[in-house]
Amino acid sequence: MPERDPTGLLVSMQGISKSFPGVQALIGVDFDLRAGEIHALMGGNGAGKSTLIKILTGVEKPDSGRILLEGSEVVVRSPQHAQALGISTVYQEINLCPNLTVAENILIGRQPTRLGAIDWKKMNREASEILLRVLGIDIEVTRTLGDYSVAIQQMVAIARSLEIESAKMLILDEPTSSLSSHETDQLFEVMRRLKGQQVGIVFITHFIDQVYRISDRVTVIRNGKRVGTFDTASLPRMDLVEKMIGRTITEFDEMSKIKAATGEQIGAQPVVTTRELGLSGDVHPFDLTLYPGEVLGLAGLVGSGRTEAAGLLFGLESPDSGSMEVEGKVVAKFSPFASITRGLVLTPEDRKAAGVVEHLSVRENIILALQVGQGWFKYLRRPQQDEIAERYVELLGISTPSLETPVKNLSGGNQQKVILARWLAVNPHVLILDEPTRGIDIGTKAEIQKLVLSLAEEGKACIFISSELEEVMRCSHRIAVMSEGRKVAEYDGGVEEKVLMHSMAGGG
Amino acid sequence: MRPPRSRQLWRRATESKLFFPVVMLGFILLVDSILVPGFFSIQPRGMNLYGSLIDILRNASTIMLLAIGMTLVIATGGVDLSVGAVMAIAASVAALLMNPYVLAKELPPHLMRLINDPHFTFQPLWVVILVTLLVAMACGLWNGWLVAYVRIQPMVATLILMIAGRGIAQLITNGVRIQIFYEPYAFIGQGWAILPFSVYLVAVVYGAIWVITRRTAIGMFIESVGINARASFFSGINEKRIKLLAYVICGLCAGLAGLVASANIKTSDANNIGLTYELDAILAVVIGGTVLGAGGRFSLLASLLGAIVMQAVTTSMYALGVPAFALQAIKGLVVIVVILVYSEQARGLLRGLGTRKEASP
Numbered sequence: 001m002p003e004r005d006p007t008g009l010l011v012s013m014q015g016i017s018k019s020f021p022g023v024q025a026l027i028g029v030d031f032d033l034r035a036g037e038i039h040a041l042m043g044g045n046g047a048g049k050s051t052l053i054k055i056l057t058g059v060e061k062p063d064s065g066r067i068l069l070e071g072s073e074v075v076v077r078s079p080q081h082a083q084a085l086g087i088s089t090v091y092q093e094i095n096l097c098p099n100l101t102v103a104e105n106i107l108i109g110r111q112p113t114r115l116g117a118i119d120w121k122k123m124n125r126e127a128s129e130i131l132l133r134v135l136g137i138d139i140e141v142t143r144t145l146g147d148y149s150v151a152i153q154q155m156v157a158i159a160r161s162l163e164i165e166s167a168k169m170l171i172l173d174e175p176t177s178s179l180s181s182h183e184t185d186q187l188f189e190v191m192r193r194l195k196g197q198q199v200g201i202v203f204i205t206h207f208i209d210q211v212y213r214i215s216d217r218v219t220v221i222r223n224g225k226r227v228g229t230f231d232t233a234s235l236p237r238m239d240l241v242e243k244m245i246g247r248t249i250t251e252f253d254e255m256s257k258i259k260a261a262t263g264e265q266i267g268a269q270p271v272v273t274t275r276e277l278g279l280s281g282d283v284h285p286f287d288l289t290l291y292p293g294e295v296l297g298l299a300g301l302v303g304s305g306r307t308e309a310a311g312l313l314f315g316l317e318s319p320d321s322g323s324m325e326v327e328g329k330v331v332a333k334f335s336p337f338a339s340i341t342r343g344l345v346l347t348p349e350d351r352k353a354a355g356v357v358e359h360l361s362v363r364e365n366i367i368l369a370l371q372v373g374q375g376w377f378k379y380l381r382r383p384q385q386d387e388i389a390e391r392y393v394e395l396l397g398i399s400t401p402s403l404e405t406p407v408k409n410l411s412g413g414n415q416q417k418v419i420l421a422r423w424l425a426v427n428p429h430v431l432i433l434d435e436p437t438r439g440i441d442i443g444t445k446a447e448i449q450k451l452v453l454s455l456a457e458e459g460k461a462c463i464f465i466s467s468e469l470e471e472v473m474r475c476s477h478r479i480a481v482m483s484e485g486r487k488v489a490e491y492d493g494g495v496e497e498k499v500l501m502h503s504m505a506g507g508g
Numbered sequence: 509m510r511p512p513r514s515r516q517l518w519r520r521a522t523e524s525k526l527f528f529p530v531v532m533l534g535f536i537l538l539v540d541s542i543l544v545p546g547f548f549s550i551q552p553r554g555m556n557l558y559g560s561l562i563d564i565l566r567n568a569s570t571i572m573l574l575a576i577g578m579t580l581v582i583a584t585g586g587v588d589l590s591v592g593a594v595m596a597i598a599a600s601v602a603a604l605l606m607n608p609y610v611l612a613k614e615l616p617p618h619l620m621r622l623i624n625d626p627h628f629t630f631q632p633l634w635v636v637i638l639v640t641l642l643v644a645m646a647c648g649l650w651n652g653w654l655v656a657y658v659r660i661q662p663m664v665a666t667l668i669l670m671i672a673g674r675g676i677a678q679l680i681t682n683g684v685r686i687q688i689f690y691e692p693y694a695f696i697g698q699g700w701a702i703l704p705f706s707v708y709l710v711a712v713v714y715g716a717i718w719v720i721t722r723r724t725a726i727g728m729f730i731e732s733v734g735i736n737a738r739a740s741f742f743s744g745i746n747e748k749r750i751k752l753l754a755y756v757i758c759g760l761c762a763g764l765a766g767l768v769a770s771a772n773i774k775t776s777d778a779n780n781i782g783l784t785y786e787l788d789a790i791l792a793v794v795i796g797g798t799v800l801g802a803g804g805r806f807s808l809l810a811s812l813l814g815a816i817v818m819q820a821v822t823t824s825m826y827a828l829g830v831p832a833f834a835l836q837a838i839k840g841l842v843v844i845v846v847i848l849v850y851s852e853q854a855r856g857l858l859r860g861l862g863t864r865k866e867a868s869p
Binding site: 316335336337339340346348353354355356357358359360364368369371372373374375376377378379380422 | 723724725726728729731732735736738739740741742743744745746804805
């Protein structure tokens with residue numbers, strides 16, 4: 001059990017400032033954590049949450065300010081040093097070895113030995129004990145980690161980080177972003193258990209619901225400054241959201257009006273029609289009609305085939321059955337390039353792997369697809385490139401130090417906007433947006449939703465894919481539901497949430 | 509407002525791919541200026557200039573040619589190990605086209621005389637060069653096809669031609685080392701017009717490839733494919749064709765380097781022409797800051813400087829009297845220095861220097 005100093009604070013960060021070339025990331029931020037509390041850290045993309053955490057875990061050095069650990073000042077030199085000080089972190093991307101067993105993952109580097117050889121029996125027993133004692137979960141530790149769900153993997157990561165040293169505090173960086181709701185429940189169970197053991201937990205998330213479900217206090221950061229720290233229970237939700245985005249939200253109300261208005265202008269001639277389009281093993285043949293000026297929501301659970309269906313429309317793979325027409329012309333060649341030339345584009349779900357080209361500049365990322373359409377030799381002249389990039393940076397409110405900044409230096413939300421800009425620059429008729437708001441703060445989310453509606457207003461057709469039902473319902477004129485690779489239902493935009501969920505679960 | 513500005517300049521300078529090769533070259537020349545008397549002297553002989561510095565440029569020209577093509581390949585995230593072997597193939601093809609009679613068992617006397625006639629060539633020079641370069645490009649096409657379409661790892665795919673290439677070169681000349689007597693051909697490697705001819709050749713090739721990559725979208729596409737092939741595919745870039753192009757250009761450059769090397773020694777020595785040159789070319793590109801294995805941003809000029817750095821080390825060592833056999837060990841040292849200088853820590857140190865400069869008045 002961790003010792004407590006008189007103030008009861010495990011950690012106290014005081015007046016932390018940090019600047020990077022061109023950006024003041026943190027300005028005099030205070031943050032503290034008590035033993036046995038769950039403290040949510042919230043803020044938009046680029047607000048400075050991750051910089052603060054990086055300073056606490058020794059990844060970055062602060063320009064000024066100090067860190068007190070149980071009352072005495074410390075300098076955190078490196079992540080290893082943080083670990084030794086009892087500060088454990090589990091990052092969004094799990095850094096374990098999926099092809100090793102659970103027990104190996106937990107005890108790697110500290111395997112019990114007997115006569116110089118690893119004592120496998122003892123290791124497996126120890127690992128089971130740790131999991132049961134610390135987290136209260138009972139799983140087969142001799143199976144490879146990859147066999148388990150992401151939630152279990154996350155818990156194994158937690159077990160490992162807590163067991164390395166006598167951990168007093170645990171930092172969870174967006175642990176729930178890839179978990180199902182059931183898995184999130186499991187994780188929360190574990191968090192409550194650790195809280196009972198007087199571990200202090202810093203919980204970083206974008207989900208406001210979860211903040212209210214699990215946290216005791218919440219600290220909001222905006223533009224590198226601390227807005228305040230509040231007792232979660234006594235802070236109304238709307239207040240929290242307003243503190244995060246720094247303005248009141250009337251936008252969501254506005255949106256339903258825009259949606260209703262654009263609903264009147266949907267064209268009569270379909271822009272995309274598919275007949276029995278399918279790819280065996282991935283997507284069961286489906287019929288789909290899309291009209292100009294329409295937002296078609298595509299709902300479904302992760303793995304329901306929505307992404308695969310979108311990929312098929314965009315020509316990432318060639319279908320092995322059925323046909324597709326775009327603006328009345330039968331599609332003969334399926335490839336991203338062919339799709340771009342016929343005005344159909346897709347923003348991919350996985351922004352990092354398939355979206356941004358990290359080391360290229362904002363300018364180059366924005367003009368990339370447009371240049372592809374021009375071909376190898378008709379290179380856009382530099383002033384033209386600057387002008388186009390400048391226009392979209394302004395239009396979408398991309399916050400970047402300059403057009404020449406490598407896109408990897410931008411926050412997630414701004415990277416997403418850069419990808420949107422890349423596709424808007426080719427002036428498409430049809431946009432397929434696969435999870436365009438994942439991992440993005442609520443302010444930017446609203447902006448992107450509004451953008452989708454305004455694109456429809458201009459007469460473009462959009463397919464909007466999202467795991468958040470609320471969002472799909474808010475933006476879509478029509479909603480198609482997918483489940484296990486099939487398109488199972490299609491509803492009017494005003495459909496009730498319950499009905500949608502029933503369909504998504506495969507209930508037809 | 510001076511301090512922030514100087515800091516900005518410092519940062520821009522240190523982040524440029526030219527920074528490290530320039531510093532390294534400066535350092536080598538500084539050492540030479542102290543230890544080797546007369547290192548910088550340039551003697552005119554007639555119209556032409558001679559001296560250690562000119563020697564460095566002339567001897568670096570084959571590696572520079574290779575480095576230009578290698579830069580593009582490495583930028584796509586690949587590597588081409590076969591360039592040395594392609595040089596040997598090019599040399600054999602050129603030698604055969606100029607003097608196929610060497611291979612005949614018996615020759616009538618009037619042809620016998622032609623064999624070592626400095627004015628005789630079987631095919632006109634432009635045909636020799638054209639066919640040789642086409643063969644070299646075909647080699648690049650083969651590499652590119654294996655990498656882009658068959659999807660073999662670049663290291664393994666180009667290893668095939670690296671191993672087979674010298675055998676092919678031997679087969680072309682039936683295992684004979686063909687001596688080259690034709691004078692106009694020798695000019696490619698030994699010619700001089702104020703500066704050595706091969707230096708002009710490098711300049712022209714550099715200019716042409718620069719235009720191809722930077723005055724069209726090809727350079728950006730190459731970088732994009734190297735940084736993130738999947739995102740490039742999603743953006744509609746034909747990743748396979750871009751890679752193919754890079755390997756073909758690399759083959760072409762290797763062909764040119766083969767012409768220069770064989771003209772220089774006036775023979776088609778399939779066993780020795782371009783031997784281990786692929787490693788020097790890769791090292792030149794790495795010194796130029798293009799990341800081996802990861803690809804991405806590239807600078808042709810920085811790669812050329814990298815090649816000159818390599819040659820400057822060699823020439824300086826000879827000037828200092830280091831025996832030829834010890835040279836490889838010195839090159840190993842260069843590799844260590846490169847690894848150290850491009851490490852995160854060294855980069856951090858450089859940035860730190862910039863900040864401290866700002867702090868002092």
